Amino acid sequence: MSLAIKGGHLIDPANRINGKRDIYINSDGFVAGIGRAPSGFKARRTIDATGQIVCPGLVDLRARLREPGLEHKATLESELKAAVAGGITTLCCPPDTRPVIDTPAMAQMIQSRAWRFGYAFIHPLGALTRNLEGKLLTDMEALDDAGCVAFTNALAPVIDTLVLRRAMEYAASFDLTVFLHCEDPWLKAAGCCHEGEVSTRLGLPGIPEAAETVAIARDLALIDQTRVRAHFCGLSSGRAVQMIAEAQRRGLPVTADVTAHHLHLSEQDVGYFDTQCHVQPPLRSRRDREALRRGLKQGVIGAICSDHQPHEPDAKLAPFSESEPGISGLETLLPLTLQLVGERVLTLVEAVARLTQRPADILGLESGRLSVGATADVCVFDPKERWRLTPDRLISRGHNTPFLRRELEGRVICTIVGGRVVYEADKKVAP
């Protein structure tokens, strides 16, 4: 069905557009025109976006959908629905499913299941080592062919430095991107929150900043040698931002992301054992949070991701260190990013870029931009609408978020994937 989105303010950082433009989408699901309709174009449906922002659909570098293996927490269907409700049209799913995404069959199975539901595009991240055990390499080239956009050991550390070196060398041979989570397992030990004022007050085992920086230092040395294209996931400390900035200055092919919650919360939010603030890597000091915001502004950190980790209620109903880490973040990614505009950390264009063009570039994907001829993945949002996050408004099965009952600003009005409207606010989603 051909579509026209009229009257909206288009922000497309990749094409340097920031102004009132109409968008025309043909019945094959591609962008047919920006600003003016191609000759003979007839819209079957016109969406009035007056007063609203129109931007490329958001690209989320990390969202766990829990299927296969942990369907008691969430399913592909429930979480893909939540993704489009959050304006996300493309997302990457880490390989730590059960079974692990370390075979082409697994990678294809997840994509074809997602395709059947038809909400957002899903790109698997392939396992860097078999079963994430840090010992044997996976068939990376075959996984690449099967649709994996990058390779990672997710939260499981590759303890053996030689294995990591080989994995990087192998990935570099085929121009593949490696995603790295940096946490030294020995320094982390049994830690469950930032080692600092709050861990001292609450008597919780802490994770020192050095757990992150030691691992980054090791990985940077290997990147320096192997020249693999590497992306650092979820930076948590100011010192880590400095190290990445320094590596980028030296010309290393490295990028980085940060989660939306690390830009807003700090260790202080753990309060009295609020397990909703139990995340990995941990929320660090307010100074670290400010440094992450600066790194984001300066571009050292290219992308903001949801690091979506839905949980069943019981996973958080345990003593802090025994509760499972993670936040259900798909539906707060956009409003939390817009809050940074309100707090004058980013301009609106920069904010949109860090949710669209920049993460797409990290993945080497064509999405995240609305060029004529591109797949029409679009997000229309009202930047001013204030709303309260309540359990019944959450579409994700995971209600585990510290932002519950908080007032948020900026709400998705309509999400279009491949030219089809897959989400409209206050309406049942009908793909």
Add this chain to the structure above:
Amino acid sequence: MTQDLQLDHNGRLKHFLTIEGLSRRTILEILDTAKSFISVGEREIKKVPLLRGKTIVNLFFESSTRTRTTFEIAAKRLSADVINLNIATSSTAKGETLLDTVRNLEAMHTDLFVVRHKRSGAAHMIAAHVPAHVHIINAGDGSHAHPTQAMLDVFTIREHKGAFEKLKVAIVGDIQHSRVARSQIHALKTLGVAEIRAIAPRTLMPIAVERLGVMPFTDMREGLDSVDVVLMLRLQTERMTGALIPSEQEYFNLYGLTPAKLACAKKDAIVMHPGPMNRGLEIDSAVADGPQSVILPQVTNGIAVRMAIMALILGGSPAESRARRAADA
């Protein structure tokens, strides 16, 4: 979850989870109440009918005969029915969650749970999820808090030293892993002591400990210089395997409380220890059994303090009831 969890909307003590956030007035009220309970233990019949018909469950997910026994004695002297449950090895090992265990016991119409758990925050978590008529006393959660121990410590200090304002107090040992130390620090700070010092090697000292209002020392003699009270902590022997300290000998030489090191403190300084003691590791027998030791009175005071806390929680604290009592001569 906030510390207000332990106070109801009238500021009345509902649970006893941590000293942090309690007012000086509340702490002093507990101490005053405890004082009046001391005499009960000295009577022929060591029992008052205050909590007759109440059910108190000692819910110990981590075994500790000593602490459990003092709570049991305290509850029995108040005429409550006491049930001891040692769950360290039973249902939670079978996969039942902590909350399931508590809900099961709640269904047996328990009025008060005394909870000990190896994880920090366990008592808070339980308190946040029990119905309003169920009360929780934290008998030690991980490395976080052991508030009744700290209350009996400050009670004992007051008995021997009177006012708190001019006192210098040193806490010695494994501060990092000590729930007792954390609660002592909050209690002493709220009571306004002149100086709180923490003495330990860096491996056993929590990061940013100064933010709790404590002066850190690595040298014991320096740290003990002219203090009025020495609070010793128990050293868990597993700290050796965690590469936190090299050996028992080295620890005793540097941080064991010997008569020679105690001589750095004021002449009339008192020595305390929450027990059980490792003689020859953190404390020399000559000090433990010496004239400055008040370790045994601590145990006696512990019962009165726990009686006071149970009575205040189950009976309601003064703030709200004072008015009603006035009309009820």
Add this chain to the structure above:
Amino acid sequence: MTASLDIDATIRRMTQSLHGLLKKHPVMVGIHTGGVWVAQRLHKELGLTEPLGTLDISFYRDDFTRIGMNPQVKASNLPVSVDDRHVILVDDVLHTGRTIRAALNELFDYGRPASVTLAALIVRDGRELPIEAQVTGEHMHLTKRQHVKLIGGPDRLQLEIQEGSG
């Protein structure tokens, strides 16, 4: 308002009534707070040589769960064994009888007296238990809404009558 009652004269009358008990070498026990003040006076007037005992019945109240703990509890103090002794129990005001019930319970936790004689400065109406004083200073008729209280102790005892809400 304060009631006009000659407390010194009343206590002298009570002393005379208690004289007969002296041959039994009684032990005197006052109930906190007003009862102790009255007991101190009686103890002196009677010339008892053994120290005065005191009871704080806070731990024995039957309304504990309703009104809660009083932090100003004074420790009960019975310096002399009450076993097989004749006890004179002293209170300031006998009203519902519940305080005396609690005091008797507490007293029996210390031992088994041979007998207990109750002496009350003021006996008013409003009894809820079958308890009466053997020695009475003064009878008072008060409405349910009125409360009488002994103040000014230990030296300048005075009665205060408050109009309450009932």
